Amino acid sequence: MEQETEKRKEGKSEENEEKWVHDASVDYKGRLPLRASTGVWKASLFILTIEFSERVCHFGLSSNLITYLTKVMHKDLNTATKNVNYWVGATTLMPLIGGFVADAYTGRYRMIIYSSLVYLKGLSMLTMSQFMPILKPCNNEICDRPRKFHEVVFFFALYCIALGTGGFKPCLESFGADQFDGDHLEERKQKMSFFNWWTFALCVAMLLGTTVVVYVQDVVGWGIACLMLTIFMVFNIIAFYVGKPFYRYRRPQGNPFIPILQVLIAATRKRNLSCPSNHALLYEVPKSEKHQGRLLSHTSRLRFLDKAAIVEGNYTEEKDNPWRLTTVTRVEETKLILNVVPVWLTSLMIGVCIAQSFTLFVKQAAAMNLEIINNFKIPPASMASVTAISSIISVPIYDKIIVPILRKVTGNERGISIFRRIGIGLTFLVLAMVVAALVETKRLKTVEHQVLTVGGTRHETMSVLWLIPQNLILGLGADSLSLIGLQEYFYDQVPDSMRSLGMALYLSVLGAGFFLSSFLIIIVDHVTGKNGRSWIAKDINSSRLDKFYWMLVVVNALNLCLFIFLAKRYTYKTVHRKASEIDGCNSDAVEIVA
Template sequence: MAKKTVAEVESGGHEVDNMKWVYDSSVDHKGRIPSRPSTGSWKASFFIIAIEFSERLSYFGIATSLVIYLTKVMHEDLKTAAKNVNYWTGVTTLMPLIGGFLADAYLGRYFTVFVSCIVYLLGLVLLSMSWYLPGLKACDAAICTKPRKVHEVVFFLAIYLISVGTGGYKPSLESFGADQFDDEHGRERRQKMSFFNWWNCGLCSGLILGVTLVVYVQDHVNWGAADVILTGVMALSLVIFLVGRPFYRYRAPTGSPFTPMLQVLVAAISKRNLPYPSDPSQFYQVPKSQSTNARLLCQTQKLKFLDKAAILENNDGSSSAENQSPWKLATVTKVEEMKLIINMIPIWIFTLPFGLCVAQTSTFFIKQGTTLNRDIVLNNNNTFQLPAASIYTLSAIGMIIAVTIYDRILVPFFRKLTGNERGITILQRIGFGMMFSVSTMIIAALVEHRRLQVVHTNPAKGSLSMSVFWLAPQFLVIGFGDGFTLVGLQEYFYDQVPDSMRSLGIALYLSVIGAANFLSSWVITIVDNVTEKSGKSWFGKDLNSSRLDKFYWLLAAITTVNLFVYVFFARRYTYKNVQKVAVADSCEGKSDHNAAHGTKV
């Protein structure tokens, strides 16, 4: 039997075989209705998870050692290097807002990933050239006291090209992977819930190799050799992505998602004086006679002012309503999509302090590792020195442990206990992980206080008498937090945004980390200025002249207060309430599969 085109199904009114065909607005690589057995699901997402593994290997191979490169090769002081790392990480995780918008509105997710991968490759090639080309090298001497200006320019240009590539790559790739599962098919919907967990296992596996193998090459060979390896890995990931093309399900871009929101706002303002109807039939929804694949949203009782945009006035018949300008009359679904974005704002804001804690792992935590004893005794009294950035591996291990326990043990247990398809709600998962961030900062403060005591007791040897594995608890605990909060944020921002904004939704998740990195730099600046005026800055020339323990206690206090505020807003959050147009007789009592059995955490 020949595959059906979208036009044939929609115009001919054929009954869709749910077991054989996927009827969710997606198409296969030839523009036809996708065959369920041969496209999508795990068979396609495994290609995409493999690509994420490769990309994260490259990214963390650079990111975790960046503060060391800036202090050792660029000879920046600790404070300046930490700020530069935070700025770069911030840009890298905010750029997806642009990439996600372009993917959703104009380019499509597949093409955005392809173009972004090329830009990423250019950045890695330039990074390799900055180490090997004589005219671009830091200097000709074995040890540089000050790098050439041209090296600084090319180096920063290269890493910011990687930022641009990541900006399109990250939001599009993850949302493209989640698109491979059909929300209206029970088995695939449950698979999608697991997808985000196993996506992060692939991510962490790449991270582990990045901060062990790649960092080892940086420490024991040179930085340029590591850059060449990363360039080859990214080229391989592009090949893998292209090989999987026949197995993917694709969604066409739908134009700017912000225009309908502006239309809702304009229509609501123009109808602000109309009385609020008591009859639900007086609100305009897409008529049942209109065939569409789009999912409809049920009306909620929050932000009722916006509901006025969907009021049918006395002269609005069903036929005349369809012909009205969208700037004067919006559907209930468009109004509810506007509400979804507004309701996300407090959640986005009150997850920033978690990102503030995460920002310390790639700056101060790594720098702490350089001051501790990293020698590992092998057989016959031989020793191996662990690269400082490799301690970051414990964070990834913690995340893998948390995700595995959550997916295989906690979700099945809580499904039976609560009757919720997810086990616990998404916001509960996020809040649970935020408790780990508080614990991380407390542990980090205690360990740093101990390190400073050792330095004070034995200034000659410093903290070399302490093992680097004193840092293990803080890395493991923040990894546990990542397994709940970061994975939960990915699922939340993908699931709860309008269907047409899912790449932008993943970008919103990434922007939490990006904004938190900028916030971290600002907090460092403010704390530095305030403590300097009071006597001695908490941030000295190096760690031994700093008081990071006090800074960590401050972050612990901030995250504790923030957790209570987050719970206040999360308990009042209403999840997306979806139903297909084919059964849109009434929204009463119906709830979205993805937020089943309850709208509050």
């Protein structure tokens, strides 16, 4: 009879766990979220929609901004290039601030709402600068110098958009992933798919932004293009707000760096103590106390930090002073942050390789035969769309076909681990640079040949279609594998309270990669220019981009070896199934990412 009663209680407990979400989330009224009516795809679709519209706006503006600055505002190429780099740099650095503020004070949802209003203000000002007579570049259609007032308003609008991006980018993706319960088997699998479809939506937005929006800007006018983008963003902001009852929210937990500082100071104070051989003796939240959030299991890495959780002296006094005694969970969160640094550094080469598709690959295309068929010429910058098309095709195949097969073969929920996915992507980047070097070598040999024409002779040119393979491989390796893997890593492998900041760190990989690419070009030009023929000269036909690409092959290969070295020694974050069952041991811990 007693056994039947216990079974009924267990059944009711399991039913309760299935009905409600117990991952520290709340619904829009601050209550425990009901699993059936909140979160998962019905909530994430609203978030994907506003991300899609924001990326269409971003790529539509960034890909053609240099054209506006040179042709409409009559900036010289050097000044225009700097202005574009400054603006793009601002859009990649601002997420670090936006992510911190969201995690510490506002929460992700509020930050998205605030940022959307700032972003919309920038788009509106950009639109008005094209239509209002007092804000237009000049009175006539053609003028040598635009109004200073137009220039001020135009750049103010651009940096409002950059400020809005600083709140959008780190919060939207982490807020979308928050809609899936990491402790629930089915939702955890759906979360893994979410990152794939997120990148899919981003690539579709990139394709539309660099083709449709750019076409409207060049053929119809910048004013109409800005008006379209503004209206598009308004409707999607409204749609995002309509989805409010379906979302799951995480409350901000204050400055996320304070607990890390507490661990470092507590460990330093106890530096003379010896770590116990039995980690169950380290301090953790007692079973009788409530713990909002997940508790992490102990790991053997960075053992010095374990000293912060050693109980010495008066336990009652110590446990109330986090600067002297911290929990195992706080110690493990600090370890996670410290382990992010080497992974971030080895990921920079992904950004460097992607930067080539927007710079040197475009210069290659401009020097090749752009005619496709019947006198139709493809714009050199449009070759970047091949990368997006590669991801649009490969991501659904990977998510719907390859992952289910790999799950059966490996027994891993993800199909393959996060680091394996990133590592395979890094291998593809090496291959992409090899192909780029070989194609450029062939192009330079072709240029040496001259062909007879009616007007005399000219250099022979290769078809721009030769650049498709390197762009396809780059899209497969960078977007479909490495970048999605990094998104998962910087969301899952940072403390739960720092996920927006984690996504900001992911975005900074791309921004820092672009800056590193520019630095490499400056160094290579300085070193090789001493010999009389720089690898990156003013004229692409007198340059030796093939040697520069071979250098990137070597650097990427060495970086891949270093990444494999780190991956083999990395310990993934592990959490306990139920916080209420913690009793100082790790017998009920489960690794939720692998």
